[in-house]
Amino acid sequence: MTSSAETSPETRSYGEDPAQVYDVLLPAADAPPAPGTVVVVHGGFWRKEYDRDHALPEARAFAAAGWHVVVAEYRRAGMPGGGVPGTLDDVRDLLASVAAQPDLPKPLVPVGHSAGGHLVTWVAGQPWATQRGIAGVVSLAGVVDLGASDRLHLGSDAAREFVGTGPSSEAWTSADPMTTLPPKVPVRLVNGADDDTVPPEVADAYVLGATAAGGDVTVQVVPGTDHMAIIDPSHPAFDEVLAAVRSLTSTSP
Template sequence: MSATLAPGRRWASVTQMSERPAERPADRTEITGPHRSDVYDVWEPDPHRARGVTVALIHGGFWRERYDRHHLAPLARALADDGFHVANLEYARAGMPGGGWPGTGTSVLAQLTAVHADSALPERIVAVGHSAGGHLALWVASADRAPWLTGAVALAPAADLGEVDRLGLSDHAARNLIGACPDDAPQAWADADPARQRLTRPTVIVSGERDDDVPASVIESYLATRTPDDPIHSAVALGADHFAVIDPQAPAYLLVLAEIEELTLATH
């Protein structure tokens, strides 16, 4: 039986950190196509602790080629240690074959579809994206693009492309993604911006109180576009910066873990 998450915002200060075993490599890597971006790594949990849920990680880096999935490997390992199957996705970024818009969105959706078709992974899938990956997680969770998706957790997301552009974040990264300014390609901007789209899967936004990379106004602007019936809520990790929400050694990790757990329980 499914449940809808009510809109709202939570504030949390986490003071405990969990113990972590030694780092370990991915259990396997799956190649899904001809490009070097067509790949994902899988970490498997201890069978006795497995939750029957796949977390599909979507990395950030303001949609640029020089940032890849490997910086989320510590988070992938931590989530696997905590009982999740984890697929750490690569995707085509701006400047790469198939990247830019709409290619970047198409690439992420294709990777998630491949994870959904992976018979060795649980069918219940939560897309967890950070920064630009958070934007993509929100995009995938909108407009019925992935009706089989259990839900999405957007960590410090570049949620509202219009606000990202207004602030000129990361040397106008949004314009680099779209390949044009908003006035020159209004339809492409509308297609890429989850703030202009109907949210169709249960979603959580987790942000850091001290995030200077994606300021609070970006998330506030996105939340202002939501209706009371939208299946979304937000949480803020007190004292956390942009990267603390993906650092398994930071206190914010336990808040992220709790939100993933709650979403999967609410949608079971």
């Protein structure tokens, strides 16, 4: 591969399923080197109709800023093995694979949008997060509270479709970031003030509970920003996204 954000990504596998893959982008040749690897986890309410293709502009922007970048794919609801626990297993195994790659420098910073924001925030609560070299996670308009998502019927009850059951079940508890507070690594939330797909108040209980438990959690609500603008590199809000990632990579060991 050549060192450019404009080259075609290299695809690597972390499992046998066609969805258990990730793309690797190298930093742009003309960008000042940025420490670590950004792991982009796409959204789409965990549904099979939405894959990693729509996350490529965001990923290229991270590469243009100097980071190594991974664009994650995973089994989703409606796919064989997708949902809970399969999707969670995929994210765990993906990060183990990325952490083992000698050409992908640490620290790792998973950055997830929408349902991907849920997944990276779930990662932050897992006891193995620090073992993977994760400096922290960035949730962009993330569904960080499955209970709030359920009460608001976000994505036409997408959380129930993803988990396969409703609240209070063992599967629901295992998938909800609210049940693993405080997070084991720092969490940075960036939400759009004008987001009506995952409203910013979905994060309120998570932020309150995480900070009360002693977690390193911050939230930035960006004015004039809707659900998709938060991952649009041409939108001013993306400056806040870059700042959130830099805040984690610059303070990591």
